Amino acid sequence: MSENIYDVIIIGAGPGGMTAAVYTSRANLKTLLIERGVPGGQLQNTEEIENFPSYDHIAGPDLAQNMFVHALKFGAEYEQANVKEIVDEGDVKIVHSDSQTYKARAVIIATGTKYKKLGIPGEEEFSGRGVSWCAVCDGAFFRDKELVVVGGGDSAVEESVFLTKFAKKVTVLHRRDRFRAQPILVDRMLKNEKIDVVYNTVVNEIVGEGKVNAVLVENIKTSEVTTFPTDGVFEYIGMNPVSDFVRDLKITDQEGWIITDDRMKTAVAGIYAIGDIRKDAIRQVVTATGDGCVAAIEVQHFVENLKEQLAGSLS
Template structure:
C-alpha cells in the first residue's frame, strides 16, 4: 500500500525545503523526498554571499538552517530515488526504488547537475583529479596547480576559492571573455594566483593511470594545440535538468527543463515544479526559495479547490 500525504516534495534543495515549510505550516501532511542529503548544491558551495539576512554563510550551514525550518511544522523527510510519477485522476503516485507514496499534490524540486565535458580521460580520472565540486575536493590539491574549465559564475567563483588552496589556478574558457557576474570577474582578475587561457577548449585529460597530470588544449582562434601541466581539473560548463523520471508526464521542453506558469503549475493540475529544474532564466538559491514559497501556498489552494 502506498503511504499517503497531502503533498509530496521531490527534492530537498532550497526550493524543496521552502515548499515543505510553507505547505506544512498550512497544516498539510508533507513528505520531502531526496536521494541524498538535504540541501542540494548548497552542500557543495563554500560561501554564499547573496542570500538575504547573511553577509556570508557557508553553504552547508545554510542547508542545515533551512532543513530545521522546513521540518519544524511536521514535514517528514525520507531518502528515496524517484523512478517515476503516475497521475491517476486527482491522485499522484510517486514510485521510488524502495517505496510508493501517494498525494494529490506533487512539487518537483529535483534541481540540475553539472554537465560533463565529454572528453577522453574525464570518466577515467573522475575522483582522481577530475572534479565538479571545489568545496568537496579542493583540499586534496593544496599547493598544486589546477585547471578550472568554464567562464560562468560557478567556474569563476570556485576558481577564486581554489586559489586559496592551490599553487596556481588556470581558468580555461572557450570564449575571449567571462560570462560571470562582474564582481566575481573582478575578484578573479585581481588574484595573482589565477591565470586565464582564452578561446581554448580542453580536448583530453591526461594522467599516469593513477591521477591527472595534465590537460590537452586547442585554441579555437589560432588552431594551436597545447598541454597544461595540472594535478586537478574542475569542470563547470553548464547544467542539465534532473527531470528524467518526469518526462513521460509530458511537462518538459526539448532540453528537459520543466515548463510552468508564474504560479509554478505545470500542465498537469496538482503538479508543480520549482527551482533549478524549472525552465527559467536565473537559477539561484534566492529564486528557488521564491519558487518554493509560491508552490507551497499553491498546494494549499489546490487542495482547497478539490473540496468544492
C-alpha cells in the same frame, strides 16, 4: 481517501523544496520531503553565499542545514530516496522511488540540476582521480598543487577563487574572450595573484597515468593544440536538469527543463515545479525560495478544493 496519502510530496530538498515544505506543513498539509542525496542541493557545493537576504555571507552547507531544520519544524516528514517515476492518476499522484511507493494529492518537483560534463577522453577515467565538479568537496586534496578550472560562469569564477585556498596555482580555461559571470566575481578572480586566465581555449582530452597529469588544450582561433600540465581539473561548464523521472508526463521541453506558468503549475493538474529545474529559471537561491513559496500556496488551494470536491461527492 486513505490516511496514508500525503497532501503533497516535495521531491528535492534544495532551497526551493525546503521552503515549500515550511509553507505546506505550516498550513497543516500532510507533507513528505524526499531527497536523493544530502539536503541543500547545490548549496552543499558552494563555499560562500553573499547575496541571500539577512546573511552578508554564510557557508553554503551552513545555510542548507538551517533551511533543513526549518523545513521540518512544522511537521513535514523526510525520506532519503531516489524517485524513479511519477504516475498521474487524476486525484492521486503515485510516486515510485527506488525503495518504496508513495501517494499524494499534489507533487512539487524541486530536483534541480546536475553538472554538465565535457564528454572528452579521460574525463570518466580520471573522475575521482583528478577530475572533479565540486571544489568544496575536493579542493583540500590538492594542497600546493596546480589546477585547471574549465568554464566562464559564476561557478567557474567563484570556485577558482576558492581553490586558491589550497592550490599553488589555478588556471582558468575559458572558450570565449570574456566571462559571463557577474562582474564583481570576475573582478575578484582577476585580482587573485594565484589565478591565471587563458581565453579562447577548450580542453580536448585529459591525460595521465593513474591520476591526472595534463590536459590537451586547443586555441579555438588558431587551432593550435598544446599539452598543459596540471594536477587536477575542475569542470564548471553549465548544468543539466534532473528530470528523467518525469519524461512520461510530457511536462518538459526537449532538453528536459520543466515548463511552468508563473504560478509554478505544469501541464498536469496537481503537479508543480520550482527552482533550477524550471525552464528559463533565474538560478539563484533566493529565486528558488520564492518559487517554493508560490508553489506551496498554490498547492494549499489545490488540495483544499480537491478535498471539498471529494467531500461533496460522498455527501
